[in-house]
Structure formats: C-alpha cells, structure tokens
Amino acid sequence: MTEEHISRGLQAQFERHRIVFWYDAKQELREAFTEVALPDVTKIEIQNDEFSIKHRVLRQEPEQKFLIYKHGPEPEKLTDNWLLDVQLAHGVFQATQTQMLLADLGLDLGFADTLAAHEEFFRSKKRTEDLKAILKPEDDRLALRFKMLLICTGSDQDIEGVIGALFEERATQQDEIQRLLKRCNLEEFLWDQLERRYGYQTDKPSVSDFALELFKSCFLMALGGTAKLNSEAQVLFRRWKNDKNNSETFESLSKEFEEVLDIKSALADIDFRKIIDVDHFEQIDRFILRSMANELAGQHLKRADVENWVRTRRKHHWYDTYRHVYEALFYASEFLNEISQVSLGMDGFDDAISRYSKTWFKIDQLYRKFIHHLRKSNQPTLLGDIAEVIENRYENDYLLRLNDAWQTHVDRTTTWRSGVVPSQKDFYSRFVRQLRDKDTKAVVVISDAMRYEVGEELLRRIREQDRFDAQIEPMLSSLPSYTQLGMASLLPHAQLAISDAEKAVVSINGNPTAGLENRKKVLASNPQGDRTVAWQAVDFMELRSSDAKEIIRDHDVIYIYHNVIDAVGHKSDEKVFEAAETVLEELVSLVRKLTSANASHIFVTADHGFIYQNRDLQESDYLNAKPEGAEIAFEDRRFILGRGLVEHSSFKKFTASDLGLDGDIEVLIPKSINRLRRKGSGAKYVHGGASLQEVVIPVLRINKGRQNDTAQVDVTILTGATKTITTGQLSVRLYQEEAITEKVHPRKLRLGLYALDGTLLSDTHELMFDMTSSNPRDREQKAQILLSKTADAYNNKEVVLRLDEQHAGTSHFKEYRSVRYTIKRSFSNDFDF
Structure with missing residues (x-):
C-alpha cells in the first residue's frame, strides 16, 4: 500500500x-x-x-x-x-x-x-x-x-455501448476487452445481463455467439418468424445498426454472418415486397434489386410502387453501395411509364417544336438518367434485361418514330425558321439587345452541346437555389447544328456565312469567329458601343471574387464559353451522359459565382443539341446512299457541305439562303436520325443534323432576388383518438404537408420515443420527406416504433414521441415536432409481436 x-x-x-x-x-x-x-x-x-x-x-x-x-x-x-x-x-x-x-x-x-x-x-x-x-x-x-x-x-x-464495443473488437479480430473482463471477473455478470435483457441463453456464451444470434433472431423477427432472443434485442439491433459510428463493424459482422446463416438461400422463396424495409444483410439488397430488375424488365411493376420502394431503400444501410442500381431502376420505371403514355402526333413544324419542348424531351431526359446510372452501377449483367428493354423502346418506339414523323415537316420547309420559337441567329437582338436598350448588363453563358432536356434539368437545379428564379424557352438552332455555326449565330452580326466550306469555318461580316479571341473581336465590333468581354468558363471560375466583380462592373455584355459535353462526346462518347451530370454541377456553380459578382441578368444557352444512343449502332442506322454533287467540300456524320449538291431521297437539301446564311454554300442533311459512315469512333454521339434533339436548344433566363424564397417542407405527426401506449410497439403516421418543388425542399428527421427527462425509450428511425406527389395520400409515411426495456420504468407516465432534426454540419439534434403519449401497459402480454 x-x-x-x-x-x-x-x-x-x-x-x-x-x-x-x-x-x-x-x-x-x-x-x-x-x-x-x-x-x-x-x-x-x-x-x-x-x-x-x-x-x-x-x-x-x-x-x-x-x-x-x-x-x-x-x-x-x-x-x-x-x-x-x-x-x-x-x-x-x-x-x-x-x-x-x-x-x-x-x-x-x-x-x-x-x-x-x-x-x-x-x-x-x-x-x-x-x-x-x-x-x-x-x-x-x-x-x-x-x-x-x-x-x-x-x-x-448503457448496455448498448458495452455490446457495441465488444462487437467492434470482435469485428477486428481482437480480444483485449474480453480478456480484461475475464481477469476482472466480470464475464459472468455480462452474460447475466444479456440473458436478463435479451433472452440470450447458452451453455457456452461468447461475444461471437451472441452477435450471430442477434443477427439471426432479428432477421427472423423481421420475416415474422420465431426467434430465440426477445423483442428487446430488436431494439438493440436497430439502434446499434443505425448508429453511423458502428457502420464498419456492422458491415464486417453482417457480411460474415450472411455466409454462416446462408441468407441467400433463405431469401430464395420470399416475395421481395415483404422485406423492402429490412436491411440486416447485403444479400437482401442484392435480392431486392434482382427481383425488381426482373419484374421491371417484364414490365410488371407500377411506377408508383418502384418510386416508393426506392425511397424506402434510400434510408437503409446498403443503399449507398447500390445507389446507382436503385436509381437506374427508378429512372427505368419512370421512362417506361412516360413512354407508355406518349403520343407522337404532330400537326406541323411549329407544333412539333412546341410539343417537344413541353413533354417529349422528358423521354430523352429519363433515358439519359437511366443510362448514366446504368454505367455508374457497373452492373451490366444484373441490369442487362431492363437495359435491353429501355434501349429498344427508346430507339424504336420513340427516337426513330419521332424523328421520322418530324422529318416529313422538315421536308416541307423552304426556310429554316419557326413561327413560335426564336431562331438562334436572332439570339443577340432578341435577348441581349433588349436588355441593353434598357441599359441593363447581360451575361451570356454558352454550354457546348447542352441540349434542351439538360437545360430543363438545369432550370430545376437553379430554382432550388435560395433567392434564384429562372425561366426556360426553346430556341431553334442554326442548321447544320454544329459548333462553329451555333457559336457564331449567338454573336451580334449582320452577315453570317460558312466562309470556308472545306473546314466548315464560319465568318461574321467577313471576320473569322473560331476561338475566343476572334469572338471577342466580333463582340467588340457591335455598333452600339457596348463594353464587351469573353471568357472561358474554366478560367472565370478561377478568378478571385474581387476580380470577377470588376469584370461585371466594367462591362455591359459578358460572354462565357463552357465546353464539357461536346469535348467529352467527341473523344469518349460513352461518357457523354456522365459529362451532362458534370455540366449541371458546374453551371450551377458558375451561376452562383456570377451572381456573387453582382451579375443580375444571366442567359444560359447552347450552340446545338445532340443524339446519343448507348448501344452499338446497327447497319440500319447508317445511310447506304453517298452524297453526290459538283463539289463535296466537307462531310460529317450528320451533314455535308458543298456546291451543286444532288438531291436524294435519303437527304434533305438546303441552300444557304434557305438557312438564313450568306454565300452560295449548299447543305445535305441525312434524314431522321441516320448517320453517314466515317472512319474512326464516335458514332453514338452525333450532331449537325435536323433531329429535334439536335435543333431544339434551351434559353434560360436567370435572376437572383433579394429575399429568401426556399424552405424545407413541413411535417405533421398524425395522431389517433387515443394517445395511450398499451403494447411494446407504437404505429406512427407522418404527413408531409406539401409536395416537394424547386422552392420547397426535402426534410430529414429522426423519430423516437423519449421520457420527459430525455431518456430514449425506443428504437429510432431516420425518415426522409421528399415526396413530389400532389396527392395528399401519397405523402403519408408510416413507422413502427419498438419500445425498449427501459420504457418499463415509465409505465403510467407521460412520454414524448419526438421528431428531431440535425443541425447542418453538426452532430446536434433539436426537436422539430412532438406529441405526448401515456404508457399504460399490462406486462402479462408485454412484447406481443
């Protein structure tokens, strides 16, 4: 001593x-x-x-x-x-x-x-x-x-912390804590506690055995079966599993035990709908995804069901591992629902453009989203059948049919112009000049190959930003729909011409337009004397905030060129839809930087759209006919430039005058979605032709307001006639008060039952309220709260059912909504489920 x-x-x-x-x-x-x-x-x-x-x-x-x-x-x-x-x-x-x-x-x-x-x-x-x-x-x-x-x-x-520490040690193949408990003569006490609380009984208790039995019993209870452990074990399992600090341990033990318990075989005869809210093992997600993919490929599932199932899985542990698979199935379901209802009838040239910009573009958008998640999932086998269905429906029932019908109206045109939407070559006078006439600065962002459907998604993402408002309208691109002509058309000009047909070079008033420096000169030559400048988006984004503000302050018209989709599409066309996702993120960031630099009126548009088909092209996708004429100056997959060109049933011929261009150049456009054969890769991603996907491009007007205009959706706890808890569980109904929109954002909440002193008396549930349905019934969620053994001490006392919200960027939760109940349980039938 x-x-x-x-x-x-x-x-x-x-x-x-x-x-x-x-x-x-x-x-x-x-x-x-x-x-x-x-x-x-x-x-x-x-x-x-x-x-x-x-x-x-x-x-x-x-x-x-x-x-x-x-x-x-x-x-x-x-x-x-x-x-x-x-x-x-x-x-x-x-x-x-x-x-x-x-x-x-x-x-x-x-x-x-x-x-x-x-x-x-x-x-x-x-x-x-x-x-x-x-x-x-x-x-x-x-x-x-x-x-x-x-x-x-x-x-x-709490005992859950003890068990969590022992499980973590077991998952890492350590035994220091267990040896310490043995030396301190606390092992027997531990097993007594596990028996008393969870019903764990065995002749040879061990941490490994208890962990395995916990997974097994809770899985059986989730299936409605009989288990060795009691329902208090289910509360333990849920709380331990849902604690993000235990994620690695849970995954390690779950993967080990699913092999020991042969979960794959146990799931073989189960309807996946019965386990849609269960996530004890990774095999459950695999099983659900296989089942959904198979039934969706057979077109046996309802869109609303798929949406609800994917939303349910989003809150579970393995969702992030299979996020792209779930999202692919979600968009496949949305696509199949949309295409099953589409009508491709059109009453003329203008009507086709109007219908495309209002509804038809959604099919291109859903196809893009599906293919993007398909590729990101790296699951070509699992999603192979549904991918084949989507590809067939997109190409044969939509893309080809739509543009074949559209081609009949293109064939009738003598002038490349619409009566309902502006032409690209009128962009400067119609949009920029109107602002300058009011002495208002204009910023123009041009994103290469941002087709209309990508622009529409950008619109929604911009509107989601606080204090941002945006509108979209379609515009008809110049023809041929390629970069040089599209970029030149968006500049101020009196004369627009393809001046060098062999290189497809475009000039304005006789001056070249290729490259940033030439475009700066064209902008500077405007007759109104506006102070103009042009930037590459990548360079502008690197500017300091003060420098960006100076540029906006010192210029009347600012053009910013953004090139992602076209750059990727011509180099690696299979990544074009991934590039579209990048574009959306980068343009939102660019718009935010511009408004932070005091830009208040921003236009976002494109030089042209594109066609993309994910699977390898068939022979039928190429034209057998070859262009003929006195001079074939330039040939691409979707257009030909020349002089004295011969008309042919496989091509639509335009003169420069027909297209609103100066000069004597002539153009052949392959009809519908056909391509011309050319050496090299890159046939999946094409533009230059006259399909609706290539020539209908977006113009977004973006403004930033002074007042906040976004908010999270409100959620209400729906209570019945009685507020008394008489069993070991409580069914809860929660109502999302309005549909999610660009300005009404989702809300994530944690649900649990607590004593008035703050003691947690149940398992907890992470709930996401992100329903977009206008139907109030579709915006209800149900949750089943399991009371823990701790709740016994609060019998005949008031307790609080609480929705808590996590403070952004912290681990702190604050109360959002609550309802008081009274526990009045008869313990003779305790835990009766």
Missing part, C-alpha cells in the same frame, strides 16, 4: 468526519503516519493520554479536524477504550486494500465482498478513478458492477 493510497483514503474519510481514528494493529505504519500530510488536519498519537486528547478535540478545539493514531490495535474490551464515544461519533480509518477502496469510492462495508470479487479491476489507478467519477450515492451492487463493465469496455452509460 502506497502513501498515496493512504492519503486518498484519509481524505475520503475527512470529507465525512471531523475526527478520524487510525489503529495500526500490526505496528508497521508509524512512518506512514509521520509522513502523511493533510491540509487543515492536526495529527495526534495516543500515548496513554486519552483524557487529554478527548478534552482537546471536544472542548479546546471543537472545529478542528484531527487524525488520532494509535501504534497498535484497538482495545479488545470496549470498556478499555476511553475514546470509544468519540470514535463511534466519528470515523475509523483501516489501512487495508479493501477498506482503502471503500473509503476512496465512498462506499460502506456492505460493498467489501463485491470489491474483493473484482480485485483485478482496482489494480489500475485509472479504472478506479474513472469508476469513482461516475458512482452515485444511490448505486447498489448491480449498478457498481455495471459501471465497472462500462469502464472496461470504454462505453457510455
């Missing part, structure tokens, strides 16, 4: 007593008595002077603290102890290890056997100090052992 132990033990005694007696029965601690120094304590040694000591401590110094030491044992006869009355009124210090610990921990002699049973625990000063810090005066022997268990496992104040 060290001097420190003695000092601590004495200090603990003096916290409760003014006078402390110390009998050195073995006459071996005089030196310790001499050395020990306690603040404000006077030391006295008994040397046959008991009466003088009594007079001093009781009469002369009644407020002073005294340590009264005797070098020898306490008198055997009580009548021989002349200080007995003083001793009984105060305290006695006994310098044994157990007595020292009792004193140090503030425990009475009734705990001596408990401390002695766990002697190894107290060999560590840190463990002892940690225990002392959390002990409470009302703690009994059970609470003492439980807190020792907490300290050994480094856990918080």
